[in-house]
Amino acid sequence: MSITTFAVAGATGRLGRHVVDVLTERGHQVVPMSRATGVDIITGEGLAEALTGVEVIIDVASWHSSDQDAATEFFRTSARNLHEAGRKAGVARIAMASIIGADKATAGFLAAKKVHEELLLSGLLPVRILRAAQFHEFVGQLLDWQQGDVAYLPALPTQLVACRTVAEELVELATAPAAPGTPIPEIAGPRKEIMAEAAQFLGARRGIKVVGVDGSGIPDAEIAANGGFLPSPHAKLAGPTFQEWLDTQP
Incomplete structure (x- = not known):
C-alpha cells in the first residue's frame, strides 16, 4: 500500500475524528485541519501551510446549526478556499462527505449540502463525493436539542449508519482509482x-x-x-445497526 499524505478538514468533528483514526490506522500521513489545530478553512488562517505536501483533502467540515443560509455561506466559502489553496499546494483531489438525498432537497441544511456538492464539483480540483445516511450519533444530538423529560421527534424513515462505518468508506473512496461515469456512491x-x-x-x-x-x-x-432520503439501490449497506452500536456506547 502506498502511503499518502491527507489533510482532513473538520478533523476534530463527529465524523472527522473517525476519518483521522482510519487514515492513521492504515499508515497514511494525516494533517488534521480545524480551528483547534490552528487551521481555519473559512478565514484561510494556516491553510496554505497545512496543505504543504498534501496529496488529498478529505472535507468533512460542517456548519454547527441547521440554518440554511448560514450553512450555505459556510460551504460556499470553504469550497472556494479548499479549491484555491489546494490547487496552489498541488493537491491531487478532494473527497467530501455529503448526505443521501441532498440532490432532492429544497430547504434546510440538506439544501445547503446540495449547494456544497455543486460548488465543490464546479471547482478547480477533481472531487469525489460520498453520500451517507444520518449518523447513529445524530440521534443523541436530536435528544440534546429537546428540553425536559419528553422529546418529540419525527416518525420519518431513515437508515442510520455509524460514523466509523462512513469514515472507512470515505477513506476507501479517497484512495481508490478514479471511476468516471459511476453514480455518486452511498x-x-x-x-x-x-x-x-x-x-x-x-x-x-x-x-x-x-x-x-x-x-x-x-x-x-x-x-x-x-422515502426520498433513503439509500438508492446501488448504496452499500453496512453495520452495526443502531441497537448494536448503542450497546457499545458508555
Whole structure:
C-alpha cells in the first residue's frame, strides 16, 4: 500500500475524528485541519501551510446549526478556499462527505449540502463525493436539542449508519482509482428504521420519553416520508445497526 499524505478538514468533528483514526490506522500521513489545530478553512488562517505536501483533502467540515443560509455561506466559502489553496499546494483531489438525498432537497441544511456538492464539483480540483445516511450519533444530538423529560421527534424513515462505518468508506473512496461515469456512491446502515423509534432506545437510557410526530415544520418532511432520503439501490449497506452500536456506547 502506498502511503499518502491527507489533510482532513473538520478533523476534530463527529465524523472527522473517525476519518483521522482510519487514515492513521492504515499508515497514511494525516494533517488534521480545524480551528483547534490552528487551521481555519473559512478565514484561510494556516491553510496554505497545512496543505504543504498534501496529496488529498478529505472535507468533512460542517456548519454547527441547521440554518440554511448560514450553512450555505459556510460551504460556499470553504469550497472556494479548499479549491484555491489546494490547487496552489498541488493537491491531487478532494473527497467530501455529503448526505443521501441532498440532490432532492429544497430547504434546510440538506439544501445547503446540495449547494456544497455543486460548488465543490464546479471547482478547480477533481472531487469525489460520498453520500451517507444520518449518523447513529445524530440521534443523541436530536435528544440534546429537546428540553425536559419528553422529546418529540419525527416518525420519518431513515437508515442510520455509524460514523466509523462512513469514515472507512470515505477513506476507501479517497484512495481508490478514479471511476468516471459511476453514480455518486452511498453508504447507509443495514436496515430501514423510523427515527423516533430508534431514539426511544436512547431515550430509555437517558430517562426521556420519546414521542413520534409527523414531521410538520421539518424541511422537506414530505420527501422524507415518501422515502426520498433513503439509500438508492446501488448504496452499500453496512453495520452495526443502531441497537448494536448503542450497546457499545458508555
